[in-house]
Every structure is written in C-alpha cells, then in structure tokens.
Amino acid sequence: MEKATVLVVDNQENVLKVIENALGTISYDIIVMKNGQEGFAQLQNGPVDIVLADQAMPDMDCLEFLTTVKREFPDVVTIMLAEQIDLDTTIRAINEAGVYRFILKPWNSFELRINVSRGIEFKRMVLEKRRLLEEIRENDAVIRRITKKFPGVERIIHQIAEENA
Structure with missing residues (x-):
C-alpha cells in the first residue's frame, strides 16, 4: 500500500x-x-x-x-x-x-x-466501495449478455440463488 x-x-x-x-x-x-x-x-x-x-x-x-x-x-x-x-x-x-x-x-x-x-x-x-460497485455493474452486464444468449441459464442462476439463500 x-x-x-x-x-x-x-x-x-x-x-x-x-x-x-x-x-x-x-x-x-x-x-x-x-x-x-x-x-x-x-x-x-x-x-x-x-x-x-x-x-x-x-x-x-x-x-x-x-x-x-x-x-x-x-x-x-x-x-x-x-x-x-x-x-x-x-x-x-x-x-x-x-x-x-x-x-x-x-x-x-x-x-x-x-x-x-x-x-x-x-x-x-x-x-474500494466505488471499485466494487463498478465490478458488480460489469459482472451484471456479463450475466445479462449470457442470459440473453442462453435463456436457460437464467433459470439455473435463480435455482442456485434459491438453494444458497
């Protein structure tokens, strides 16, 4: 540092x-x-x-x-x-x-x-908070592109999220 x-x-x-x-x-x-x-x-x-x-x-x-x-x-x-x-x-x-x-x-x-x-x-x-928020936005954009390209992935993501909740 x-x-x-x-x-x-x-x-x-x-x-x-x-x-x-x-x-x-x-x-x-x-x-x-x-x-x-x-x-x-x-x-x-x-x-x-x-x-x-x-x-x-x-x-x-x-x-x-x-x-x-x-x-x-x-x-x-x-x-x-x-x-x-x-x-x-x-x-x-x-x-x-x-x-x-x-x-x-x-x-x-x-x-x-x-x-x-x-x-x-x-x-x-x-x-650090600003950096992490930007990273979240970037990851969210990647997930949106993947789910748009492969619609079944969104269902799997929701299932995993529910199991880990």
Whole structure:
C-alpha cells in the first residue's frame, strides 16, 4: 500500500511543525503550506489524500477553501482545525464542504494521528466501495449478455440463488 499524502494548510509556523512532528511518526507524505492559495496549488500539482486546514486562514475563508476542495477534488478528505467552532459554522462545514472531522485546538498528538488515520481509512473504503460497485455493474452486464444468449441459464442462476439463500 502506498503512503498517504497529507496536506496541512495553516499560517502559523509553530502549528505546522507540531503537526508535521505528530504525523511524522506515521509513514505519511506530509506537505505543509502557509495559506489557501499555496494549498490549492499543491492540490493541483499532485494527488493528496487528506487536507487539514486552519479555520482562521488569513488569505481566504476556510469554509470557502474546503468547499472548493470538495468540489474540485471530491475524493480528498477534509479536516478543519479550529480554536472554537460555533453551530452555524459546523453545519455549513458539513453540508457545504463535506468536512470529515473537526479538531479543536489545542489537540494532543494522539487525537490528531487517530483522526488523520481514520480519515485516510475512510477515503480508502470509499474508493474500494466505488471499485466494487463498478465490478458488480460489469459482472451484471456479463450475466445479462449470457442470459440473453442462453435463456436457460437464467433459470439455473435463480435455482442456485434459491438453494444458497
């Protein structure tokens, strides 16, 4: 399994270092950016699995940033970092930006690692589900072609299904 890529967007150098150190104990490719514009540029340059973004970005609204990330990169999991979150922001972040988790500052390293790890696992499960659904569609199409060509096969398939139910 290849290493997950984590993009962290926060204007505070000390926060970036703390996150980098906390996540560095796990084998992730960690990319840190100091503002939303740099974050977008990085997303366009290569695959990113998860984005951690500070709610208090100086150059743009975090909610707008995460909403755009979700629209342009729908497979990227997003986590919002915040010192405090009000109910309106929470609802909008979930409904508009599809934010996976909120992490309140200050956090502990264990909490950060667990949430990032779960976010990456969530993404992998979503991609696996998509792959399996596509495989089911392909298999269904094959079965339809076979049953159309050999009508008696459909009866046998139903008998086998009933016996195994």
